[in-house]
Amino acid sequence: MQRYMTLLKEHNIKITPQRLAIVKLMDEQGHISVRDIFERIKENFPSLSLATVYKNINAMIESDFIKELKIVGLDNKYELIKEKHSHLVCQECGDIEDIFIDTTSLTKSVSKESGFKVADTTVQFFGTCKKCAA
Amino acid sequence: MQRYMTLLKEHNIKITPQRLAIVKLMDEQGHISVRDIFERIKENFPSLSLATVYKNINAMIESDFIKELKIVGLDNKYELIKEKHSHLVCQECGDIEDIFIDTTSLTKSVSKESGFKVADTTVQFFGTCKKCAA
């Protein structure tokens, strides 16, 4: 838990039990929706309000602490900001995995070809995960 | 207009004035939100209902005629299905441009590396467009 307190402090986010629970869950799950955060935390913290979850999520996005993922076919998900990566989205089970691939050459060729100044790149792969293929 | 009638027929979507207007607008704009479709068409077609727009959008997605785009920071957008491409999203003006880049090597390396069977790939570049950079 100390780890999550440190993480929050580093981003100038005031520590509360609600926030610690959100960060912990997000770290454990990798990618999680507002609804799932609310329901999972409410189990051990019945007074939790959905509004609090939304407010905290928005505050954490604002502080560049977490990131919103929009994925066709799924609810919005949120994840801790970490090393740059892409996502594998299984269309069978809805699971999301991180994958580390190099997109720098892609980004460079786009800048060169189009005159568009790229600041960030999002890559999502849709298909069937190992488990579901078996 | 004949062109849009043919397009709809090819996808087994019954032709109505509302649907023709939606397809035309989408073709002209490239990427458009539900709200914008509704407001733009309503100008020349005051009886149009928002529910009709939603129903038609969903029917067209179902028929693989249009595609939903989810982009962080923007409302969902819809576009006609056409040659595979990626998107340049300008964070200044919110404009979206298409760009044709080859993602096959990317996709192959993912399959090989992870055992995930890739069916489709989505790539979005965020940054500053030529106009806004000037």
Place this chain on the structure above:
DNA sequence: CTGGGTGCAAAGTATTTGCATGAAC
């Protein structure tokens, strides 16, 4: 003529906001 589309109103879901109370520093 007949099936499916339209528009309306209502319901359902998602998200934000205002405010009084309470907790963190």
Place this chain on the structure above:
DNA sequence: GTTCATGCAAATACTTTGCACCCAG
């Protein structure tokens, strides 16, 4: 003690649904 977070309720936004009527094929 002061500032800011929480929880609640209400407001707003987004999307879907049921149904009566109407139009395209």
